[in-house]
Amino acid sequence: MKTADLYIRVSTDEQADKGYSQRDQDERIRTYCEKKNIQSRKVVFEDYSAKTFNRPEWTELFADWKKNKGKQTDYVIFTKWDRFSRNTADAYTMIRTLKTLDIEPIAIDQPLDLSVPESKMILTVYLSTPEVENDRRALNVFYGLRRARKEGRWTGMALPGYINRTRENGTKYIAIHKPEASHMKWAFEMIAKNQYAIEHIWAMAKERGLRCTRTCFWTAIRNPCYCGKIVIPAFKEEERFLTNGLHEPLISVHLFYEVQDVLDNKRRKIGLKAVQTDNLPLRGFLICPSCNRQLTGSASKGRNSYHYYYHCKYPCKIRFNAREGK
Known part of the structure; x- marks a missing residue:
C-alpha cells in the first residue's frame, strides 16, 4: 500500500475569513486517500503564506523526507496547487527536488500526470494564476498607498x-x-x-x-x-x-x-x-586605547536599574563600566 503525507495550508487571512477551510481540506484529502487505497502517514496543518517554501511546518516535513529518503512516503497530497505554492519558479524547483526523494506531489482538485510532458503546460497555468493574483493585489495596494500619500495622508x-x-x-x-x-x-x-x-x-x-x-x-x-x-x-x-x-x-x-x-x-x-551627564561625566573626553577614536557612552537596562558604559563605535569592541572608572 502506498503512503502519503497530507499537507493542509491556509494563509492567516484565509483562516480569519474562512475558519472551516482546514477542516474542509482535511476531510476531502482523507476521502481521496480512502478511494485510492492510500495510507496517510502524517497530517500537516500550515497557517502560512505560500509565496516561498520558507514555512515552519513545510520545513520540518521536508527535513523528515530528506532524513528518510524513499523509505516512508510516496506522495505529498494537497487540494490545489496554490496550497502547494504561489511562486512558479520555486514550485518547479521543489517538484524537481521531491522527484529526487521519490515523492510525488498530488493536487486532488487539479490532478496532473507529471510524467506526461504536456502536463507541464497545464501546471504552469495552475501555478502562475495565484502568483499573478498576488502580484496584482500587491500592485493595487502600492497604487492605493501612493494615492493616499499624494492626498497628504501618512500611511505608515x-x-x-x-x-x-x-x-x-x-x-x-x-x-x-x-x-x-x-x-x-x-x-x-x-x-x-x-x-x-x-x-x-x-x-x-x-x-x-x-x-x-x-x-x-x-x-x-x-x-x-x-x-x-x-x-x-x-x-x-x-x-x-x-x-x-x-x-x-x-x-x-x-x-x-x-x-x-x-x-x-x-x-x-x-x-x-x-555633553556631560551625572552618570557619564567623561563622555566626549576619553580616547579609545585601541583605535584612538573618541569614546561615547550609553546605558544598558538591567533587571532593576540602568548600567552605564563608555564604549567605542563599531567595529571596535572597547567598553568600560562608567561606575568602576570613577
Whole structure:
C-alpha cells in the first residue's frame, strides 16, 4: 500500500475569513486517500503564506523526507496547487527536488500526470494564476498607498512625536503625541544651533524622556513629515516630490531645512561640545586605547536599574563600566 503525507495550508487571512477551510481540506484529502487505497502517514496543518517554501511546518516535513529518503512516503497530497505554492519558479524547483526523494506531489482538485510532458503546460497555468493574483493585489495596494500619500495622508507607523489614530469613519491619521513631540521639537532646535554632535543631542533627548533608538532618530530627523510635508517617492517617469500633509506640523519648514543643512555639513560647525551627564561625566573626553577614536557612552537596562558604559563605535569592541572608572 502506498503512503502519503497530507499537507493542509491556509494563509492567516484565509483562516480569519474562512475558519472551516482546514477542516474542509482535511476531510476531502482523507476521502481521496480512502478511494485510492492510500495510507496517510502524517497530517500537516500550515497557517502560512505560500509565496516561498520558507514555512515552519513545510520545513520540518521536508527535513523528515530528506532524513528518510524513499523509505516512508510516496506522495505529498494537497487540494490545489496554490496550497502547494504561489511562486512558479520555486514550485518547479521543489517538484524537481521531491522527484529526487521519490515523492510525488498530488493536487486532488487539479490532478496532473507529471510524467506526461504536456502536463507541464497545464501546471504552469495552475501555478502562475495565484502568483499573478498576488502580484496584482500587491500592485493595487502600492497604487492605493501612493494615492493616499499624494492626498497628504501618512500611511505608515507614526514617527517619534506622533501617534497613529483612527477616526470614527475608519480613516487613519497621525496626531501629535506629547511629551514625545516636545522632545523631538527640542532636538530639532538643538541641531539647528549646531553646538553639539548629533549623537550627543540624541543622548540628551533620551535623558529628557525620548523613546527612540539611535537609528530611528537619525531617520526621523531627515523626514519632512515634521514640517507638515509628505514624501512621494520617484516612480517610473514621475520624479520624487513633496506634498502638503493633512497632519499638524511639529516644526516650521525653515527649521527643518536649517537642520538638513547642519546634517549635510553645509553650515560651519561651531566647536561641538561634549555633553556631560551625572552618570557619564567623561563622555566626549576619553580616547579609545585601541583605535584612538573618541569614546561615547550609553546605558544598558538591567533587571532593576540602568548600567552605564563608555564604549567605542563599531567595529571596535572597547567598553568600560562608567561606575568602576570613577
